[in-house]
Amino acid sequence: MMAETTAQKLETAAQKLEEIYAAAVADLSAVRQELTATAELRQALEQATAIKLKGELQAPSTAAAFPVNVEQSLAKQDTAAEAAAEAAADEAAVAEAATEAAAADAEAALHARCDSLFVEQAFAQLLETLTAALSSGRGAPEQLLWRAARACKKLAEAEDPKSEVRMEHLRDGLEYATRALEAAPELGAAHKWYAILLGTRPGSTADKIKSSFAVKQHFDRAAELDPADPTSRHLVGLWCYEVARLSWLERKAASALFASPPEATYQEAYTHLSHAERLEPGFYANNRLLLAKCCSEMGQRQEARDWLAECLAMEPRDADDRKALQEAAKLRY
Numbered sequence: 001m002m003a004e005t006t007a008q009k010l011e012t013a014a015q016k017l018e019e020i021y022a023a024a025v026a027d028l029s030a031v032r033q034e035l036t037a038t039a040e041l042r043q044a045l046e047q048a049t050a051i052k053l054k055g056e057l058q059a060p061s062t063a064a065a066f067p068v069n070v071e072q073s074l075a076k077q078d079t080a081a082e083a084a085a086e087a088a089a090d091e092a093a094v095a096e097a098a099t100e101a102a103a104a105d106a107e108a109a110l111h112a113r114c115d116s117l118f119v120e121q122a123f124a125q126l127l128e129t130l131t132a133a134l135s136s137g138r139g140a141p142e143q144l145l146w147r148a149a150r151a152c153k154k155l156a157e158a159e160d161p162k163s164e165v166r167m168e169h170l171r172d173g174l175e176y177a178t179r180a181l182e183a184a185p186e187l188g189a190a191h192k193w194y195a196i197l198l199g200t201r202p203g204s205t206a207d208k209i210k211s212s213f214a215v216k217q218h219f220d221r222a223a224e225l226d227p228a229d230p231t232s233r234h235l236v237g238l239w240c241y242e243v244a245r246l247s248w249l250e251r252k253a254a255s256a257l258f259a260s261p262p263e264a265t266y267q268e269a270y271t272h273l274s275h276a277e278r279l280e281p282g283f284y285a286n287n288r289l290l291l292a293k294c295c296s297e298m299g300q301r302q303e304a305r306d307w308l309a310e311c312l313a314m315e316p317r318d319a320d321d322r323k324a325l326q327e328a329a330k331l332r333y
Contacts, residue, residue, distance in 0.1 A: 107139040114147050121318060123158075127151040142187055145180035148172045149193040156190035156200070157319065173197045188226030191218040192235065209254050212262050215239060230279040234287050237272030240264035241290055244297070271293040285314050294332055304333040 097106030110133060117126040130148040133139060159166035174197040180190035195218035198211055215240050222232040243264035246254070254261030273291050276283070288311035295304035308328055316322040 004252075107143075107318045110139055111143060111147075114144075118147070118150065121154070123151050123154040127155065140184075142180045142184035142190060145176045145183065145191045146187070146189040149180060149197060152176060153193070153197060153200075162298035167202070170197060170200050174201065187224060188224075188229060188232060189224045191225065192222035192229075192232050195219050195222065195235065205253060209261065212239075212243070216262065228279060230276040230283045230287075233272055233276035233279060234284060237269045237276060237287075238290065240269035240272060241266065242293060244269055266294045270298070282310075283312055284313060284330070285316065285321040289324045289328050290316070292328070292331070292333065301333055308333060 001179065008153035009208065114126055114129060117123075117129065119266060130144050130151065134141060134144050134148070138144075150173075152169045156166045156169035156173065159169065174194070178198050179192065180187065181194045184190050195215045198218070199215045201207075201211060203211070216236075219232065219235045219239055223229070223236050226232055241264075242246060243262045244266045253260065258274040273287055273294065276287055277291065282288075288307050292304045292311060295301070308331055311328045312325065314325065316325055
């Protein structure tokens with residue numbers, strides 16, 4: 001009985017061992033399958049990622065159970081990357097716009113400062129400010145260059161007509177104006193100040209007559225490019241007035257030197273000068289003085305007296321105005 005019991009126990013133990021072994025084999029097989037599936041999935045993901053980067057995504061044959069998940073995962077990654085790129089681009093655009101706005105504000109402030117110095121007639125300080133800005137590369141050079149030319153012209157006017165200092169200022173002014181014109185051929189102010197300073201260049205009668213053609217051309221272009229500027233229109237009228245009043249001898253000399261010498265009439269001068277006055281009434285005492293002179297030359301005495309009275313009623317704002325008013329005070333029409 002004892003022996004049977006022991007045999008039974010041994011048999012039972014053997015059966016249990018077989019069951020345990022079978023279970024272990026089954027578990028090992030399941031683990032192997034899981035490992036294989038995991039490796040296949042990893043391989044499929046790697047292949048899909050590589051293909052996606054090349055723009056040729058295809059469903060991986062080794063992971064048929066997972067292509068939709070792979071595609072969705074990659075699509076989410078792409079969407080997130082695109083969103084991040086757009087956000088970065090927006091940030092860069094905002095930063096660039098802010099930088100441009102700050103630069104524009106700084107440039108506008110510089111121009112306002114320079115124009116304020118011009119009104120205050122602080123021409124030496126103005127030129128110093130402009131040359132410093134040009135050296136540092138601040139702002140559009142053409143806007144600084146024509147203002148520098150203007151400052152040089154005003155500094156020259158304060159010097160003795162025959163002094164070397166005056167001539168140096170005029171030479172510098174013409175150089176600045178030339179550079180402004182080269183930098184911005186469509187800028188009215190560049191044409192205006194180039195013509196003004198070109199007209200001051202010393203030379204023979206032939207040289208002056210020859211340059212007068214270029215002066216008129218640039219005055220016309222300045223008025224065309226900046227039709228709201230009364231000074232440009234005034235300068236066209238001034239040129240016509242000066243040509244109209246040439247003496248017979250001067251005309252003969254011009255005819256001898258050029259097949260087509262410069263020509264203009266008092267009526268043409270009056271047309272441009274009155275146009276300038278309509279653009280900005282009372283902007284310049286000399287404009288009204290020239291209108292009075294044109295009317296006098298054309299025999300329109302009453303209108304000449306009217307313009308003279310309007311000229312004398314003005315308050316001088318600078319040396320040019322004072323000079324015009326002094327001359328007007330001596331006239332009798």
